Amino acid sequence: MVRMTEQRRVIYEILSREAWHPTVDELFLEAKKSLPRISQATVYRNIEALIQDDLATKIVGLNGPARFEKTKAPHAHFECRSCGAIKDIFIDTECINSIMDNKEIQQCATETIVVKLLGLCQVCRETNI
Numbered sequence: 693m694v695r696m697t698e699q700r701r702v703i704y705e706i707l708s709r710e711a712w713h714p715t716v717d718e719l720f721l722e723a724k725k726s727l728p729r730i731s732q733a734t735v736y737r738n739i740e741a742l743i744q745d746d747l748a749t750k751i752v753g754l755n756g757p758a759r760f761e762k763t764k765a766p767h768a769h770f771e772c773r774s775c776g777a778i779k780d781i782f783i784d785t786e787c788i789n790s791i792m793d794n795k796e797i798q799q800c801a802t803e804t805i806v807v808k809l810l811g812l813c814q815v816c817r818e819t820n821i
């Protein structure tokens with residue numbers, strides 16, 4: 693385990709909360725509750741360091757500001773088109789492997805697979821009826 697500063701540990705703990713994919717702004721607001729003097733630049737620097745150590749992942753391909761999460765097993769993201777909520781969807785690795793078997797994909801230097809599902813989350817479905 694990489695040695696962590698107090699700031700980095702606090703940020704990692706915030707990221708580790710279940711089902712949360714915060715933006716830098718959201719991380720900053722949460723971090724301030726435990727570290728009132730932390731700056732946004734410090735939050736940014738620490739999140740970059742966590743990414744370097746493969747403890748955090750930046751979620752790519754979403755609209756709006758970048759979001760982050762604790763590094764987990766490969767999974768897909770469901771994004772609600774109404775409220776913007778993001779939900780982790782753990783799909784069968786067989787399914788990912790079958791995508792990687794594709795000849796055209798093998799011809800390219802594929803580095804990562806981003807699976808994104810769009811629709812209405814359960815809360816919005818229930819309130820939009």
Ligand SMILES: [Zn+2]
Pocket residue numbers: 772773774775776777812813814815816817
């Ligand atoms: Zn929603």
Ligand SMILES: [Zn+2]
Pocket residue numbers: 713761767768769779780
């Ligand atoms: Zn996720």
